[in-house]
Amino acid sequence: MSLKIYNTMSGAKEEFEPLVADTVTMYVCGPTVYNLAHIGNARPVVVFDTLFRLLQTQYGSVTYARNITDVDDKIIAAAKEGDRSIESVTDEYTAKYREDMAQLNALPPSLEPHATHNIDAMIELTSTLIEKGHAYESQGHVLFAVESMEDYGKLSNRSIDDMLAGARVQVADYKRHPGDFVLWKPADITDPGWDSPWGRGRPGWHLECSAMIRAHLGETIDIHGGGRDLIFPHHENEIAQSRCAHGGDYVKYWMHNAYLDIDGEKMSKSLGNFRTVRDLLQSYRGEVLRFALLSAHYRSPLNFSVELLEQARSNLDGFYGTLREVADMEIDVDVPLADEPFYQALNDDLNTPLAIAELHALAKQLNKAAAEDKPQLKARIIAAGNLLGILGQDPEEWLQGDAAADAISAEAIETLIQERVDAKANRNFARADEIRDSLLAEGVVLEDSREGTQWKRG
């Protein structure tokens, strides 16, 4: 069972083969830390976290780097607006980003390089590009000369001429060609800046990823991921920087996720139609958000809505309900992943919706399995859940734990259930139903069985 990945560069699914046997290097573009992450920003995090988990099942060494962009115009603007230091802005939002992503069950990446910790590498890269004739200094800026690169535009499949046709490239008198992009720009005395051969300044947006990949992962990496909107110009320009500086390949497999839509439109900061993860966590647990994000294939747009979240929750409740029935069952059963349909689904370019469908099939089997078959089915469900980053909680806690601040307490519920058991024993069904209805009004659902009454918050 081998992994297939859709490579943006070739436009086709390819067999995944790492450059070095049993070793995978992966880099995903992380946040610019000047505000809270929205749920659209969380999609690549969840998608590539799932890939990270999958890779770890088949390669001995998997290094996953996700950067923190902590120098940028928007950060400077946010600091000025809040009348606070750059560091207090970036520290706050870096911490909040980590917290939010942890709520989504995203594992911490192996490395989390900060742009400001790698300025030397960026200056060095810029110098190399100038030496090799791919960059030039102009009015305090250093710019990459796109015309100096033979196949610039290959990733996004556009030519330099095409870009001019759009006539939306920023024209600036310090550029030789309108498509040239900034490697290094001068900094105002009040702005953050670093001394460089070209004066005090700061790096352009694209530079950090090229420099940090080179510094932390090597000249060529296996997988580089991010949102579709990064294909151009960001990733295109990374390729230009790295290939022109070092020669050789930069990235073997390019992966790009589609975005979240709201009412058929892209969710984005500039459109203002976004919901922050932090805000959504007030109403939905992180695992629900994660499940919702995985319910569509990562290369397809996903329409984000209340209905989607309710379906995600309903699905998870079902799985946890199944697991609650076998909560005390030991599962020291080996699960040969290669044979598992959910594993095969994930290996096919991370087909998470199909993997979830296979999870449903397993749950159904478990619900009606003979006792001796249950442990292995439970083990398989847990194994699938681990890969998807779900179903890791105690089922009872999941089903009973999602209580609002003013909700009825577990103790009060148990007391009423006991009273209802007594009423039923006396065949006082009117009282029993009255108790059940009153609990339902509190959002508590009772489930009677031969073994007794269970409850959950619905």
Next chain:
RNA sequence: GGCUCGGUGGCAGAGUGGUAAUGCAGCGGAUUGCAAAUCCGUCAACGCCGGUUCGAUUCCGACCCGAGCCUCCA
């Protein structure tokens, strides 16, 4: 204008050159004191028009509709 990507049942969402997964919702049944949960069954879909083919939802072409990138954006 250039370059991408889509349009599958009420909703979400896989997939395939030949009976179109799965989930949610609906309906019927089993079970239950009645429910819930579970199980069984069931209704219902491939944008439009051509072409290739024995056969197309799937391949090709045109068209309609939608989204995205080309500017900060996951």
